[in-house]
Amino acid sequence: MNLNNQWYLRINLGNGKYVRANVIRAAKRKTDKWISFISSLEHAEKTGEWFPYTVRLKLRNGKIYAQFSKEDKFPGVTITKDNGVIGIDINAYPFHLAIVHTAKDGNIEKYERISLDKLLEGSSEKREYLSWQTVHQVVGIAKREGLIEWSSSGNPRKIIYADDIVQKGKKRQDVWEFKDPPYPIYPTEKNLEMMKVIIQAS
Numbered sequence: 001m002n003l004n005n006q007w008y009l010r011i012n013l014g015n016g017k018y019v020r021a022n023v024i025r026a027a028k029r030k031t032d033k034w035i036s037f038i039s040s041l042e043h044a045e046k047t048g049e050w051f052p053y054t055v056r057l058k059l060r061n062g063k064i065y066a067q068f069s070k071e072d073k074f075p076g077v078t079i080t081k082d083n084g085v086i087g088i089d090i091n092a093y094p095f096h097l098a099i100v101h102t103a104k105d106g107n108i109e110k111y112e113r114i115s116l117d118k119l120l121e122g123s124s125e126k127r128e129y130l131s132w133q134t135v136h137q138v139v140g141i142a143k144r145e146g147l148i149e150w151s152s153s154g155n156p157r158k159i160i161y162a163d164d165i166v167q168k169g170k171k172r173q174d175v176w177e178f179k180d181p182p183y184p185i186y187p188t189e190k191n192l193e194m195m196k197v198i199i200q201a202s
Helices: 033-047 124-144 192-201
Strands: 006-014 017-022 054-060 063-069 085-092 096-102 108-115 148-150 156-158 162-167 170-173
Touching (some): 085 124, 108 124
Antiparallel strands (some): 054 063, 085 096, 096 108, 148 156, 162 170
């Protein structure tokens, strides 16, 4: 709540009781998300168009810290194959990511691979960090190929493509998500349902 140009956080204690905490937070830079968050709150106060957000309280060295978070509204996805498509096989053999680049006409242009051998060793924290690095490698490749859209707040989003196949009234997307068999007969065995979809689309 805003009282005399000062923001307060109302903390409910239960049984109809609450306390007000003075919010002390200065913007650190022009792109600080706190600026847009406060602007959204001021707009909500004027128009009554409130939005959901989450506040997480932490006690540290005798001081209470609040972490605010809310979901950003992203613009609609542009459906286009103008820059081609990237196909990613996460079950390639030996242990690696197989990345295939196709042109907008569907012809394969080039092939890349990212080794995952380092994920087989080290602690769980190290593997988590390496997985994070691998994801950023894939995003970097998609960005290089012009296949990533960026939201107004600077967040990357994958472009979802659609072909001319219509099933159950919806277009089949070019980004398919299928789980590989938990107990494959051979290392690169694919999901049977995925294979059926490919055959039906041929």
